[in-house]
Amino acid sequence: MLSSLPKRVRNLFSDQALRAAAVLVGGTAGAQAIGLLALPLLTRFYTPDDFSLLAAYVAILAILAAVTCMRLDAAIPLPESNVVAANLLVLSLSSATIFTVLSGVAVYLFGASLADAFGWPTIKPYLWLVPFGIGLMGAYSSFQYMAMRQKHFKLIARTKITQAVVGFGAQLGFAMAGVLPLGLLLGHALNSGSGVVALAVRTMRASEREGNTRVSRQSLRHALYVYRRFPQYSVAEGVINNAGMQLPVLLIAVFLAGPEAGLLFLAMRVVGAPMTIVGGAVAQVYYAHAADFVRRGTLAFETMKVFKRLSRTLVVPLLALGPFAPDLFRIVFGPEWERAGTIVVMMLPWYAFRLIASPISTVMHVCMRQQLMLIVTLGGLVIRVLPLLAAVFYAPSQATLVFAITSALFYGASLFVFLKVAGLSILGSMRLMSSEALLWLGAASASFIVLSVMSNVKGGL
Numbered sequence: 001m002l003s004s005l006p007k008r009v010r011n012l013f014s015d016q017a018l019r020a021a022a023v024l025v026g027g028t029a030g031a032q033a034i035g036l037l038a039l040p041l042l043t044r045f046y047t048p049d050d051f052s053l054l055a056a057y058v059a060i061l062a063i064l065a066a067v068t069c070m071r072l073d074a075a076i077p078l079p080e081s082n083v084v085a086a087n088l089l090v091l092s093l094s095s096a097t098i099f100t101v102l103s104g105v106a107v108y109l110f111g112a113s114l115a116d117a118f119g120w121p122t123i124k125p126y127l128w129l130v131p132f133g134i135g136l137m138g139a140y141s142s143f144q145y146m147a148m149r150q151k152h153f154k155l156i157a158r159t160k161i162t163q164a165v166v167g168f169g170a171q172l173g174f175a176m177a178g179v180l181p182l183g184l185l186l187g188h189a190l191n192s193g194s195g196v197v198a199l200a201v202r203t204m205r206a207s208e209r210e211g212n213t214r215v216s217r218q219s220l221r222h223a224l225y226v227y228r229r230f231p232q233y234s235v236a237e238g239v240i241n242n243a244g245m246q247l248p249v250l251l252i253a254v255f256l257a258g259p260e261a262g263l264l265f266l267a268m269r270v271v272g273a274p275m276t277i278v279g280g281a282v283a284q285v286y287y288a289h290a291a292d293f294v295r296r297g298t299l300a301f302e303t304m305k306v307f308k309r310l311s312r313t314l315v316v317p318l319l320a321l322g323p324f325a326p327d328l329f330r331i332v333f334g335p336e337w338e339r340a341g342t343i344v345v346m347m348l349p350w351y352a353f354r355l356i357a358s359p360i361s362t363v364m365h366v367c368m369r370q371q372l373m374l375i376v377t378l379g380g381l382v383i384r385v386l387p388l389l390a391a392v393f394y395a396p397s398q399a400t401l402v403f404a405i406t407s408a409l410f411y412g413a414s415l416f417v418f419l420k421v422a423g424l425s426i427l428g429s430m431r432l433m434s435s436e437a438l439l440w441l442g443a444a445s446a447s448f449i450v451l452s453v454m455s456n457v458k459g460g461l
Contacts, residue, residue, distance in 0.1 A: 027157020031164035032273045038168040039269070043333040045175035046184050051262030054184045056123060056253040058265070059246035061133045061192075064103060066238030068138035070095045070231040072224075074365060076145040077288055079226070083214060086207055087223035089146050090215050096138025104131035120254055126185050136193020143199035148288055150206045159195025167191025233370035237377045244381040244410070248388045248403045255392045256399060259336075264400055266333070267325075267343040271318070271351050279314060282306060283359035290366040300423030303363065304432060307356055307419070311436040314355045319444040322348045323451045346404040352440055353411035360418045369421050376417055380410040 043051075073092040079085050111127040140159075147156050167187045174183020224231075249268075253261035286306060293299040322344055329341030364373040384406045391402040412433075419429040 023153040023157050027154075027160040030157075031160040034161070034164035035168055036270070036273055038172060039266070040332050040334075042168075042171055042175065042184070043266070043337055045172070046181060048259030048262040048266075048336060050181035050184055051265050052253050052259055053122065053126070053181050053262075054188060055249050055261040055265035057126060057129065057133075057185050058188060059250040059253070060130055061137070061189075062242045062246045063239060063250075064099075064130065065134055065137045066242045067235055068096045068099045068134055069093075069142055071234035071238055072227065072230055073138075073142045073145045074234065075227040075230045076142070077149040078291065078366075079223075082207070083219060084223045084226065085146070085149055087215055087219045088227065089142055089203075091220060091224060092142040092145075093139065096135065096142060100131050100135035100138065103134055104128075107131060118254055126182065129185050129189050133189035133192055136189060136196065140193050140196040140199065143196060143203050146203040146207075147199055150203060151288075152202060152206070153285075155199060155202050159199055162195040162198070163191045163193075166194040229368060229370045230365075233374045234365070237370060237374040240374070240381045241377040244377060244384050245407075247381070247385055251385070251388060251392060252399060252403075256396055259339075260400060263337065263340040264343055264403075266329075266337060267340045267347060270329075270340075271322075271344055271347055279310060279355055279359045282310065283362055286359055287362040287366065290363060294366060299363070299366075303360060303419065303422035304424060304428075306360060307432060308436065310356045310359065311439065315352045315436075316439055316443045318355065319348055319352060319440050320447050323444070323447040343400055343404075346401050347407075348444065349408035350404050350411060353408060353415055357411045357415040357418060360415065360422070363418055363422045367421050372417070372421070376414055380414065383410050 046054075069092040072088050072095060076085050076088045076092065079088070107127045107130055111130075112124050115121055115124045115127070144156060144159075147153075167190050169187075170190050171183050171187030174180070174186065177183070249261055249264060252264060286302075290299065290302075293302045325344035326338050326341035329344070330338040333340070361373075364370065364376075384403065387402050387406050388399060391399040395402075416429055416433065419432065420426065424432065
């Protein structure tokens with residue numbers, strides 16, 4: 001598995017961290033490959049309008065899921081004590097259970113009324129999937145972070161494959177059975193929670209072998225007190241961060257009747273695949289080892305190295321291929337999906353910054369800068385939602401473009417903040433970002449020139 005990674009990816013980390021990254025990259029890459037191979041089939045069964053409904057469901061789920069575990073799941077890898085980690089796991093699972101029940105009651109009592117109030121009756125038959133999906137996501141996230149702490153990266157990788165097979169298998173199976181569009185939404189919910197049993201069994205057995213993992217009311221209170229910043233600041237930060245990303249999609253789905261949200265969802269799904277494959281694995285390993293970097297005083301150096309490698313491994317190829325997206329989407333997914341390729345072109349600056357900012361953002365938790373992270377994400381929510389609201393009502397045809405531009409501005413500014421927290425100076429951060437941006441500009445410019453030449457040749461013929 002290690003040798004199968006590209007050289008630049010292998011250089012992201014070394015020794016144990018590298019092997020962990022390799023395992024996660026392999027599992028996540030396999031899962032994403034299954035998903036990407038299934039997408040051309042799904043787009044032949046499900047329409048862009050069906051995908052708009054999925055986009056809205058995913059947006060609702062993502063915003064609410066940030067509250068599910070009160071962010072205590074993210075704290076599990078951090079303590080040196082196994083006792084504290086075990087208590088954090090119990091707290092995280094308890095929170096997920098309570099929130100799942102509360103969301104189910106809320107959907108039962110108020111779901112239909114809210115759907116009618118927003119003039120969106122098509123979502124009503126599927127609202128029951130929200131608490132179902134939240135419960136699965138909360139349980140999986142809790143045990144995944146414990147598995148990360150115990151360095152069970154192979155197990156996490158296997159569950160990623162299981163998620164992909166179960167989720168997309170359900171979506172295709174329901175589609176062929178004519179269960180539309182329910183199959184699209186249900187498959188996504190199953191994708192989120194598949195593999196949780198395997199994670200739970202392995203992590204609990206490992207905890208028993210480690211010993212000294214007793215759970216009591218006093219130890220629960222102690223763990224909650226020590227890591228109180230996570231529910232105090234990280235919950236709001238998670239909600240705001242997810243809302244900044246998902247609320248615009250939800251607004252487009254609700255207020256722009258038609259397929260636009262579904263087209264945007266497909267574009268984000270395809271472009272986000274490299275970030276999920278490599279960036280997501282790097283983020284997990286970076287987070288798992290960042291505390292050691294801090295203790296050794298190498299956090300700034302390691303962060304800068306990750307920045308450069310992600311830039312040249314992910315961003316440069318993305319910007320080189322991005323301009324060809326409209327033609328590729330028309331061929332791969334069908335003629336009605338060409339607009340999704342055009343959206344990809346709009347999103348190139350946005351994802352150039354996001355592909356790097358997302359993995360590095362975990363430095364805010366490691367350095368206990370949750371309050372600053374809350375301010376950053378709140379700014380992101382404002383800068384993305386308010387201009388979009390104006391566009392939705394006064395220039396609806398430009399709403400997606402406005403979302404893409406404001407997202408690029410947010411992730412560029414956020415990346416600068418993350419580098420500063422990691423220990424780089426303001427001047428050092430500016431030099432690093434500007435030098436890599438020149439590479440990005442060159443890659444994108446070359447592709448647009450080639451595309452222009454090809455268009456002129458076709459026109460001449």
